[in-house]
Amino acid sequence: MAKRKKRILIVEDEPFLVEMYKARFEQENYKVDVAFDGTGVIDAIQKNKPDIVLLDIVMPEKDGFAVLRELKTRKDLHMTPILVFSNLAQDEEIKKGLDLGADKYFIKSEYTPSQLVSEVEKMIGSAK
Amino acid sequence: MFSLTNIELFSVGLANSAIVILGFIVFFNERKSATNKAFLIFSLVAALWNTANYASTQITNEILELWVLRSVIFFAVWYCFFLYTLFYVFPDHKAHFSNGYKYIVFPAALFASFVTLSPFAFKSIKEFAPVGEVPVTENGPGMVIFGITVILLIIAASRMLLKKMRAASSDRKIQYRYILVGTMVTFSLYIVFNFILPVLFDKVGFIRLGAVFTLPIIVLTTYAIMKYGLLRIKIISTELLSFALVMTSFVEVLLSENLEQRIFRSFITILLLAIAIYLNRSVKKEVEQREVLSKLTVELQQKTQILEDLSSINNHQQRTPLTVIKGGIDMLEHSKLTKAQRQEIIDQMKNRVERMLHTLTEFSVGFSPKFKSVNVVPKKDNLEEAVRMIYDEHFELEKARQRRDPKYKKLEFVYEAPKEPLPPVWYDRNNVLHILSNLMDNAVSYSDTGTIRVSYGVDKDFAIVKIQDNGMGVTPEEKKIIFDKAKRSERAKKRYAFGSGLGLFLAKQIADESKGSLDVESKGVGKGSTFVLKLPLYKGQDTKGNDEVNKTL
Numbered sequence: 001m002a003k004r005k006k007r008i009l010i011v012e013d014e015p016f017l018v019e020m021y022k023a024r025f026e027q028e029n030y031k032v033d034v035a036f037d038g039t040g041v042i043d044a045i046q047k048n049k050p051d052i053v054l055l056d057i058v059m060p061e062k063d064g065f066a067v068l069r070e071l072k073t074r075k076d077l078h079m080t081p082i083l084v085f086s087n088l089a090q091d092e093e094i095k096k097g098l099d100l101g102a103d104k105y106f107i108k109s110e111y112t113p114s115q116l117v118s119e120v121e122k123m124i125g126s127a128k
Numbered sequence: 129m130f131s132l133t134n135i136e137l138f139s140v141g142l143a144n145s146a147i148v149i150l151g152f153i154v155f156f157n158e159r160k161s162a163t164n165k166a167f168l169i170f171s172l173v174a175a176l177w178n179t180a181n182y183a184s185t186q187i188t189n190e191i192l193e194l195w196v197l198r199s200v201i202f203f204a205v206w207y208c209f210f211l212y213t214l215f216y217v218f219p220d221h222k223a224h225f226s227n228g229y230k231y232i233v234f235p236a237a238l239f240a241s242f243v244t245l246s247p248f249a250f251k252s253i254k255e256f257a258p259v260g261e262v263p264v265t266e267n268g269p270g271m272v273i274f275g276i277t278v279i280l281l282i283i284a285a286s287r288m289l290l291k292k293m294r295a296a297s298s299d300r301k302i303q304y305r306y307i308l309v310g311t312m313v314t315f316s317l318y319i320v321f322n323f324i325l326p327v328l329f330d331k332v333g334f335i336r337l338g339a340v341f342t343l344p345i346i347v348l349t350t351y352a353i354m355k356y357g358l359l360r361i362k363i364i365s366t367e368l369l370s371f372a373l374v375m376t377s378f379v380e381v382l383l384s385e386n387l388e389q390r391i392f393r394s395f396i397t398i399l400l401l402a403i404a405i406y407l408n409r410s411v412k413k414e415v416e417q418r419e420v421l422s423k424l425t426v427e428l429q430q431k432t433q434i435l436e437d438l439s440s441i442n443n444h445q446q447r448t449p450l451t452v453i454k455g456g457i458d459m460l461e462h463s464k465l466t467k468a469q470r471q472e473i474i475d476q477m478k479n480r481v482e483r484m485l486h487t488l489t490e491f492s493v494g495f496s497p498k499f500k501s502v503n504v505v506p507k508k509d510n511l512e513e514a515v516r517m518i519y520d521e522h523f524e525l526e527k528a529r530q531r532r533d534p535k536y537k538k539l540e541f542v543y544e545a546p547k548e549p550l551p552p553v554w555y556d557r558n559n560v561l562h563i564l565s566n567l568m569d570n571a572v573s574y575s576d577t578g579t580i581r582v583s584y585g586v587d588k589d590f591a592i593v594k595i596q597d598n599g600m601g602v603t604p605e606e607k608k609i610i611f612d613k614a615k616r617s618e619r620a621k622k623r624y625a626f627g628s629g630l631g632l633f634l635a636k637q638i639a640d641e642s643k644g645s646l647d648v649e650s651k652g653v654g655k656g657s658t659f660v661l662k663l664p665l666y667k668g669q670d671t672k673g674n675d676e677v678n679k680t681l
Contacts, residue, residue, distance in 0.1 A: 017452060020455050036532070036535075
C-alpha cells in the first residue's frame with residue numbers, strides 16, 4: 001500500500017503568496033489544499049484532515065484569531081497542529097495567537113518558502 | 129460639662145449640616161440638571177426626617193410629641209418617594225416622568241403622607257418616655273398603609289437603580305456602584321438600628337442617630353453625581369466656607385456693643401471679604417487649569433492609542449510586500465520554474481516594491497505630527513491613461529482571485545470610456561495614482577456583490593472620475609469622518625480590522641492640494657457608494673503669471 005501523501009492546508013488571502021507556497025510545497029511532494037478566507041477553514045480541516053494547517057491572521061470576513069477561537073471549541077479537531085503564519089509581528093499579537101491555541105507562530109516576512117518547508121518538516125516530518 | 133446628649137446633638141447636627149451642604153453643592157454645580165435638583169430635594173427631605181427623628185426623642189410635651197411623631201413618618205414617606213425619584217431621574221440632565229410616575233406613584237405617596245398626619249396612623253401616646261427614648265403609641269390602621277407604601281417605594285427605587293446599572297456602559301457602572309453601596313449601607317443601618325434593635329431587643333436609643341446613618345447614601349451619591357466634576361466641589365466648598373465666614377463676621381458687627389468694637393469688627397469683616405474673594409479666584413483658576421490638564425491627558429492617551437494601532441498596522445503593511453519579495457527571490461534561486469512563472473514572479477515583485485513605497489508615504493504622513501499637506505507638482509497630462517492603468521490592475525487581480533477560488537465573491541467590472549476623449553488635465557500623476565488605487569481598493573474591499581463601475585464626466589473647468597460600487601455604503605454619520613485622519617467607522621473596522629484610516633485622508637488631501645475635490649455619495653447602508661474625484665482641466669496653468677509666457681510664444 002502506498003504511503004499517504006502528507007497533506008497541508010494553506011489559509012491565506014493573498015493569491016500570489018498562495019501560489020508561491022503551493023508550488024514550493026508541491027515540489028516537496030506535499031498535497032496542498034487552499035482556503036482564501038477563515039470561513040471555510042473548519043470544513044476544510046474536517047474534510048481533508050490535513051497533517052498541518054498554515055494559518056494567516058489578517059484576512060477579510062473571518063480572521064485567523066476567530067478561526068483559532070472556533071477550533072478551541074472543537075474537540076474532534078484540536079489535535080491538528082496549527083502554525084500561524086502572519087505578518088502581525090507585535091508581541092501582544094504573537095502572545096494572543098499562542099494563547100488561542102496555535103502550536104507555533106511564525107512571522108511571515110522572516111521566512112522564505114524554503115525555510116518554511118524545513119520548519120514544517122521539523123514539525124510533522126518530511127513528505128518524501 | 130459635655131453630656132452624652134450633647135455629643136448626640138453635635139453628631140446629628142453635624143451629619144445633618146453635611147447632608148444639606150452636599151445637597152446644595154451638587155445643586156449649585158449644575159443648577160439645570162434634573163438629577164441634581166432631585167438630589168437636593170432628597171437631601172433636604174432626609175435632613176427634615178432626621179431632625180424630626182431626633183426631636184421625637186427629646187420632647188416632653190404630649191401634644192407636640194404626637195405631632196412630631198406624625199411628622200417623622202410623614203417625612204419618611206417623602207424620603208422614600210424622593211429616593212425613588214432620584215433613582216428615576218439619575219443620571220439624566222432632563223427628567224421625563226411617565227404616566228405611572230405622575231398618576232400612580234406620586235398620588236400614592238401623597239395619600240400615604242396625609243394618612244400619616246391623621247389619627248389613622250398614630251392615635252395617641254400611650255406611655256410617655258423620658259428624654260432620649262421613644263414613647264409608646266397607640267397605632268391605627270393607617271400604619272399599615274404607611275408601611276406598605278414605604279416598602280413598595282424602597283423596592284421600586286432599588287429595582288430602578290439595578291435596572292439602570294445593568295443597562296449602563298462600563299464607565300458609568302462605577303457611578304451606579306457608588307450609589308448602590310451608599311444605599312445598601314444606609315438602609316442596612318436603618319434596618320439594624322431603627323428596626324431590628326428596637327423591635328426585637330427593645331433597644332431604641334439609636335433611632336435618634338438617624339442622621340448619621342443617612343450620611344453614606346448622601347456622600348456616595350454626591351461622589352457619583354460629581355464624578356466628572358469632582359474638582360468643582362473644591363470651588364463650591366470654598367465659596368460656601370468663605371461666605372459662612374464673612375456672614376458670621378458680619379453678624380458680629382451687628383451684635384457689637386459699642387462703636388469702637390463695631391469699627392474694629394467691620395474692618396475684620398472687610399478684610400475677610402477681600403481674602404475670601406482672592407481665595408475664591410485663585411481656587412477657581414487652579415481648578416480650571418487642572419481641568420484643562422485632565423482634558424489634555426485624555427487627548428494624549430487617545431493620540432497615543434491611535435499611534436500604537438497605526439504602528440501595528442504599519443508593521444504589517446510593510447511586511448506583507450516584503451514577504452512576496454523575499455519569497456520571490458527564494459523561488460527564483462531555488463526552484464525549477466518555467467519562463468512564464470519566472471516572469472510572473474518578477475512582475476509581482478516589482479508591483480510590491482511600488483506598493484511598499486506607497487504605504488511608506490502613507491504612513492510617514494500618518495505618523496508625522498507636523499504634517500500639513502502633500503507635495504503636489506501638477507503638469508499637463510492625460511488622466512484617462514492613469515485611470516485605465518489602475519482599473520486594469522484591479523480588474524486583473526480580482527479576476528485572478530475568482531479563477532483560483534470558486535467560492536470567492538464575483539464582482540463585475542465595467543469601464544465606461546468617455547464619449548469624447550477627455551481634454552488634458554492639470555494634475556500630478558504619481559499622487560493621483562495613489563487616490564485612484566485607494567478608491568478601487570476600497571470599492572473591492574467593501575463590496576460583496578454587484579458591479580464596480582468607472583465612468584467620466586466634464587463639469588465646467590473640471591474633469592470628473594466616478595468610481596461606483598454596490599457595496600456596504602456610507603451613512604450620513606460616517607460621511608462626516610470618512611476623510612478624517614486615522615478615523616474609521618465601526619462598520620469598516622468590523623469588516624476589515626487592519627485598515628489604517630489614512631488612505632482616504634491622504635486621497636482627499638491630494639485632491640484638495642490639486643485644486644480639485646474628492647467626495648462620496650451614498651444612499652445609505654448596503655446601497656453602495658460613489659466616490660467622485662474632480663481635477664482641474666488644463667487651461668494653461670503653467671503659462672500664467674510668470675516668465676513661461678515668453679517661452680510658449
